[in-house]
Amino acid sequence: FCRVDPYGFERPEDFDYASYEAFFSRYLVVLTRRAIKWSKLLKGNNSIQKSLKVKRYIRKGIPNEHRALVWMIVSGAQTNMEQNPGYYHRLLEGEKNAKLLEAIKTDMNRTFPDNVKFRKTADPCLQHALYNVLVAYGHHNKAVGYCQGMNFIAGYLILITKNEEESFWLLDALIGRILPDYYSPAMLGLKTDQEVLGELVKMKVPAVAELMERHGVMWTLVVSRWFICLFIDILPVETVLRIWDCLFYEGSKIIFRVALTLIKQNQAFILEATNFPDICDKFKQITKGTFVTECHSFMQKIFTDPGSLSMATINKLRETCREKVLSQG
Numbered sequence: 001f002c003r004v005d006p007y008g009f010e011r012p013e014d015f016d017y018a019s020y021e022a023f024f025s026r027y028l029v030v031l032t033r034r035a036i037k038w039s040k041l042l043k044g045n046n047s048i049q050k051s052l053k054v055k056r057y058i059r060k061g062i063p064n065e066h067r068a069l070v071w072m073i074v075s076g077a078q079t080n081m082e083q084n085p086g087y088y089h090r091l092l093e094g095e096k097n098a099k100l101l102e103a104i105k106t107d108m109n110r111t112f113p114d115n116v117k118f119r120k121t122a123d124p125c126l127q128h129a130l131y132n133v134l135v136a137y138g139h140h141n142k143a144v145g146y147c148q149g150m151n152f153i154a155g156y157l158i159l160i161t162k163n164e165e166e167s168f169w170l171l172d173a174l175i176g177r178i179l180p181d182y183y184s185p186a187m188l189g190l191k192t193d194q195e196v197l198g199e200l201v202k203m204k205v206p207a208v209a210e211l212m213e214r215h216g217v218m219w220t221l222v223v224s225r226w227f228i229c230l231f232i233d234i235l236p237v238e239t240v241l242r243i244w245d246c247l248f249y250e251g252s253k254i255i256f257r258v259a260l261t262l263i264k265q266n267q268a269f270i271l272e273a274t275n276f277p278d279i280c281d282k283f284k285q286i287t288k289g290t291f292v293t294e295c296h297s298f299m300q301k302i303f304t305d306p307g308s309l310s311m312a313t314i315n316k317l318r319e320t321c322r323e324k325v326l327s328q329g
Contacts, residue, residue, distance in 0.1 A: 001017045004116055005237060007115070007117075007159050007237050008115045008116045008117035008118070008159065009112070009114055009115050009237060010114045010115070010116065019290055019293070020293065023290070023293055023294050027238075027294075027295070027296055030060075030061070030296055031061070031063060034057075034060060034061055034062075034063055035063040035065070035066075037057065038057065038062065038063055038066050038070075039066075041053075041054070041057060042066060042069075046069060046073070046078075047073065048070065048073050048074065050074070050249075054074075054249075055249060055250070058070070058074070058245050058246060058249045058250075059245075059246060059299065059303065060296075060299075061242050061245060061295075061296065061299070062245045064160075064241075067160055067241065067245070068160050068161040068162070068163070068166060070245075070248075071160070071161075071170055071244070071245075071248045072161075072166055072169070072170065074248050074249045075170060075173035075174075075177075075178070075248040075249075076173055076177065077166070077169035077170045077172065077173045078169075080169050080172065080173075081165065081166070081169045087140075088136055088164070088165045088168050088169075089165075091135075091136040091139050091140055092132055092135065092136050094139065096135070096139070097138070097139065097145075100135070100138045100139070100145055100146055101135060103145075103146050104131060104134045104135060104138065104146050104151075105131070107146075107148065107151045108127050108130070108131060108151075109127075110151070111127070111130060111151040111152060111155050112152070112155055115155075115159075117159065118130070118155065126155070126158055126159070129158050129164045129167070130151065130154055130155050130158055132164050133154045133157075133158065133164055133167045133168050133171060134146055134150060134151060134154055136168050137150070137154070137168060137171050137172065137175075140168075140172065141172070141175065141176065143184060144175060144183045144184055145185075147183040147185075147187075148228075149183065149228035149229055150171070150175070150183060152229050152232045152233065153171065153174065153229070153230060153232065154167060154171050156232055156240070156241075156244075157170045157171060160241070170248075173248070174230075174247075174248075178247060178248070178251055178252055179252055180192075180193070180252065180318070182227065182228065186329075188322065188325060188326075190224070190227055190228065191220070191325045192318055192321045192322045192325050193227055193252070193255070193256075193318070193321075194219045194220050194223055194224060194227060195219065195321035195324060195325060196256070196314060196317045196318055196321050197219055197223060197256060197259050197260075198212075198219045199317050199320075199321065200256060200260060200306075200309075200317070201260070201263060204260055204264065204306055204307065205260070205263050205264050205267055207267065207271055208263055208267055208270050208271065211270065211271060211273065211279065212279065215273075215275060215276050215279055216276070217276055217279050217280070221280060222279070222280060222283040223259060223283070226255070226258075226259055227255060230243070230244065230247065230255070231243055231258065234287045235287055235292050236292060236293050236295070238293075238295045239292055239293065239295040239298055239299075242295045242296075242298075242299050243258055243299075243302075246299075251311070252314075253309060253311055253314050254302070256306070256309060256314065257302040257303065257306050257309060258302050260302075260305065260306035260309075261298075261301050261302045261305045261306060262286050262287065262292075263286070264305050264306065265286075265291060265301065265305065266282075266285075266286040266291075269282060269285070269286065270282045270283070270286065
């Protein structure tokens with residue numbers, strides 16, 4: 001058995017190789033079939049028009065060999081990169097903010113200690129690329145600068161694109177457009193969206209919302225890392241990448257779909273909790289096991305389980321929740 005997965009992550013001691021093998025042999029068949037369809041769709045030219053067919057294809061997963069390209073196109077990162085030639089390199093060559101560099105340096109060794117490609121001894125060591133992307137981004141978006149969590153997201157982007165400049169523009173797409181105000185110093189968007197999830201759980205899984213309220217567990221305690229890290233280090237790599245496929249195309253509501261599916265599927269299990277620490281523990285447990293490993297069936301579930309979830313509903317909830325967060329501020 002391979003101790004290191006295809007992305008360079010070391011598998012944990014208690015990794016269940018048998019059930020993973022069983023899943024992957026089935027999933028490989030799916031991947032092969034998808035790859036043929038994608039090759040036909042892309043037909044060697046690097047453009048895709050947004051359409052129902054493309055949306056359907058993306059929901060069923062982008063094969064790894066096309067992933068970087070498709071993310072770049074559907075997120076708008078490709079267009080931005082083409083319209084700003086040389087911009088990324090100019091950011092790296094320009095004046096630097098010493099405090100920002102210090103903050104980024106501090107987090108370098110903390111980023112994916114379990115990934116062999118980010119080790120000092122690796123050749124090439126991806127820490128250099130990660131450092132560059134974060135430094136460039138911090139100078140490009142001074143309002144955000146650098147904030148913990150961004151290192152993990154940029155790291156994943158580098159693993160997939162194997163390209164610094166593309167990773168930079170994808171990070172810009174996520175932080176600048178797709179995720180509303182998650183990483184600004186006040187993290188208003190992040191706090192708002194955790195409240196929005198709470199409201200959605202009230203509507204869709206009321207028993208769990210009631211349990212949380214009864215024991216005084218705030219949503220931010222159990223889900224903030226889901227939002228900040230976009231499920232990195234929470235769910236298996238393959239599943240995270242499938243979630244990101246949809247996130248780049250459909251936007252931030254995908255995060256709510258995933259969160260609601262995790263909670264709804266595990267409702268009975270969560271409701272066994274009888275106290276505060278118990279609830280927090282249950283929320284850690286629900287992100288492990290075969291349900292989340294089987295990324296193909298998991299992704300089908302996120303579009304059926306939570307029922308309808310329109311951007312209009314989310315935006316309306318965001319307005320009321322933002323007011324609430326600001327008044328608590």
